[in-house]
Amino acid sequence: MIALPLGILMFGALGSALLDGTRRRNGWLAAVILLAAIIATTWLGWDVYHHGTREMAVGGWDQGVGITLRVDMVGIIFAVLCQVVLLGSLIYEVVSDVGARIFPSLVLFLAVGLTGLTFTGDAFNFYVFFEISMMASYILVNYGETPRQFRAAFVFITVNLLGSVLFLIGIAGIYHTTGFLDMVRIREQMPLVQENPAILTATIIFVAFCVKLGLFPFHFWLPTVYTGTRPAVAAMLSGALANIGTYGLIRFGIDIFPRELEAASMVLIVLGSASIVYGGVQALSRHAPAEVLAYSAIGQVGYIMIALAFAGPAGLAAVILYSVLNSINKAVLFLSISLRGWVATTALAIGAFSVAGIPPVGGFFGKFVMFDLAVQNESLVLVALIFIGSLLSIVYMFQMYRRRIATPELEEDVIDGWGVQAVSLVLALSLVGIGIYPEPMLNLIQVAAESVPKGFTP
């Protein structure tokens, strides 16, 4: 049952690699496969919700010998989130005509990687799935095939390959110090490891994930890549692929290195604050909409980092909620940014409201939970910081919105049509849905946050 979503995606990706993706029929076929995987994952999620964490050893090996697949609520939430964002972007591209044969298949491979890494319970297997998704996205960044996309792809592959190598070194360090690759056993063994090797390994892994996330000192690659790629690919990168960073930090930070995370909480808060302010100020000073969004992405990651610093169930719930909302926000904004027409403009407005955190839209709850967290921890500085961050995001979002509707035609490759506009609007309406009726979502995240074992309490 755990293998079902992975199986659907894996065989679907291989099968659609043989078909000509530029034909609309094959594009829709890939979308149906992705939808089937979403349904299978949700079904699995239903089971996990009622019966707790599920696990299995692959290849018919005994438990403890074979590679473990382990699914808990956190994994399910991130898997479904990534798949939904990918599905939205895929349909968007299919409706507005796919330009490359391999595109639908690559999206499915990206989904394989992302679903796999949220399902796995083995540190090295995590790396393998991580590389599958990175490989697919290296090729996806080239999509569009203009000199600009090639430059973006080059920057992307250089920086992210270094990040992956760092992560690999971190895993080798974990294996050498604990003697296990299974995450549960690593967690049991970790308190016995001496302080220095543990801190070194934790730092290496932290840097590797921050490169993926685009946190402030590791952000330099992000604007070039997000502005250089096609809108649908930018939506996938910021809405789905960046979740590797958040999920990895939850899995490895809160789960495996709780002691080190606690020791580093001040570092996380400082980096997060720097990210919020830097991203906000840079976004304010940019004119091109895609560039504003790229810097806004750097700023939003800062909130996730601050929530992570508080750990504990409340902090973890804030991390999950914020990254879910942030992913959908970014997908909506990147998809609607290059469209014209009132439907897409409505979607853009909803996305902008959500980033700014204005009540009827989902983003409000992200900001609300952050405020709540800061108030509970009686940290005046953080309350002020989050206030400033929100203010900056309101200003740059509306500046961007105004500029977008005030300048009639600024890009040469404006996509038009009802279908694409509808896709961005549907994603945007899901944000409104979360904003109006957030209880199921909050409940799910609460359950997920409590299912992760707590190494320490703040």
Added chain:
Amino acid sequence: MTLVFSLAIAALFAVGAFLMLRRDLIRLIAGMIMIGNAANLFIMASALRRGRAAVLPGNGDEMADPLVQALVLTAIVISFATAAMALVIVYRVYTSHYSMDLTELSAAEEEQSERDEPESGDLVEQDIEEDIEEMPDDAKVGVLA
């Protein structure tokens, strides 16, 4: 043995890092491959035991840790594939820019961002005036009134 391993890893990593700071794209990729190999060697060094090959151990012989060998095989395949991918991208960059020099690429990037932001450096007020001029006449009345 640990010293030999660490010296080799350090040398590979240093060479890789040095090459990655070059301007030539091929050197950059070569540096990436070097760093990837340093990581592979690091995995080998993280073995829990050293000894005879894990294939058909005699009795009483100390056996080498087979798990790291499996890991490193996987990692080698992955780093090989990504290196090939990176070379393909370098080739595409070359055919589209007729250059293998990093400074020329960043010059092209600068040019692009200047094209994106023609009015960068202007004051926001001027910007709004331009916007108003671009608006249709009936909307202009509302704004100016």
